[in-house]
Amino acid sequence: GEDVEQSLFLSVREGDSSVINCTYTDSSSTYLYWYKQEPGAGLQLLTYIFSNMDMKQDQRLTVLLNKKDKHLSLRIADTQTGDSAIYFCAESYTGTASKLTFGTGTRLQVTL
Amino acid sequence: DVKVTQSSRYLVKRTGEKVFLECVQDMDHENMFWYRQDPGLGLRLIYFSYDVKMKEKGDIPEGYSVSREKKERFSLILESASTNQTSMYLCASSSLGTGGSFGYTFGSGTRLTVV
Numbered sequence: 001g002e003d004v005e006q007s008l009f010l011s012v013r014e015g016d017s018s019v020i021n022c023t024y025t026d027s028s029s030t031y032l033y034w035y036k037q038e039p040g041a042g043l044q045l046l047t048y049i050f051s052n053m054d055m056k057q058d059q060r061l062t063v064l065l066n067k068k069d070k071h072l073s074l075r076i077a078d079t080q081t082g083d084s085a086i087y088f089c090a091e092s093y094t095g096t097a098s099k100l101t102f103g104t105g106t107r108l109q110v111t112l
Numbered sequence: 113d114v115k116v117t118q119s120s121r122y123l124v125k126r127t128g129e130k131v132f133l134e135c136v137q138d139m140d141h142e143n144m145f146w147y148r149q150d151p152g153l154g155l156r157l158i159y160f161s162y163d164v165k166m167k168e169k170g171d172i173p174e175g176y177s178v179s180r181e182k183k184e185r186f187s188l189i190l191e192s193a194s195t196n197q198t199s200m201y202l203c204a205s206s207s208l209g210t211g212g213s214f215g216y217t218f219g220s221g222t223r224l225t226v227v
Binding site (some may be wrong): 006035 | 116145147152153154155157160188196204215216217218219220221
């Protein structure tokens, strides 16, 4: 079965880079995602990567995928206080309703 | 702006009550999902539906049921609420076959407290 793991907490200083890591077990994953959840809100899709890609960059966000090690990371450059949130990685695979399996979430705290 | 709307942000219910959580999407999506979110456990799938009147169990369906009479509406039902169902409930939708490429659209969540 699928299992997606993340560390629970990360603290960084404003202006530094943040790297949030995720490991998954399902080698048949087709897409991998990063979602952001701000306090009291639902999840917002940040970015996604297709499983045949190694890297995707979108402004301050860089996603790295190591398919051999089943490792996904999200790098946030020049982290701001507005980046404080819970970040979830998720994987999907071809199947009924394209279900997503989510990680436990990493709470990012940005300090001044 | 497309959206998924959950009818209540906060609910307080008594043990044993029957509870309805409503979710409506305006994107004509085929797939709809109910998750619960608990600290340290992430999101866990309760039920999902890929068509009207269709439903499938997720990872933790015990104590819950669902109803999908119309394409835009997916209801989660707690038949007899218990304190261990105190949680944040999140509804999501996706388009058939493209749930993979574009992920889900989530509602804002309903925080349910059972006392």
